[in-house]
Amino acid sequence: MAFEQLRAQIAMLMDEIADRPGDEHELQESLREKLAEMKALGLPLPADLVAFEAALEDDLETDPSENIYPDARPQGA
Template sequence: MALEQFRVQIAMLMDEIAKAPEDRHELQESLREKLAEMQAMGLPLPHDLVDLEEYLEEDLEGAARRRRRGKADPAAEE
């Protein structure tokens, strides 16, 4: 039953990400916490969610680098 509860919680997180992409950092943290909980319980980690968390991390790091360079909006460069 624990795996099914995690699936529901993660599905809710995915809905939140779709509704509020500007909050992706907070949602990424929530996803990371859920994956850590699953791992602590010995449950298998869904590869697509692990990949998503890694993608979000890389995306946030890229955004931070752009802000440091004064290029917060990549669309403004075009």
């Protein structure tokens, strides 16, 4: 039963991520918590969600100006 509840909660989180792109950090933390909960219960972690969480982490670490002004980066960067 816990597995199905966590899957439903993760599905709702994914919908929130799609609907609220400005709240990525908060939603990433929620996703990370759900994955940790699954791991603590000994449940398998869905590889696609683990990869998605890692991609969110990479996006949050990227300087936003690199996405807005890609040609404004100093030469050699």
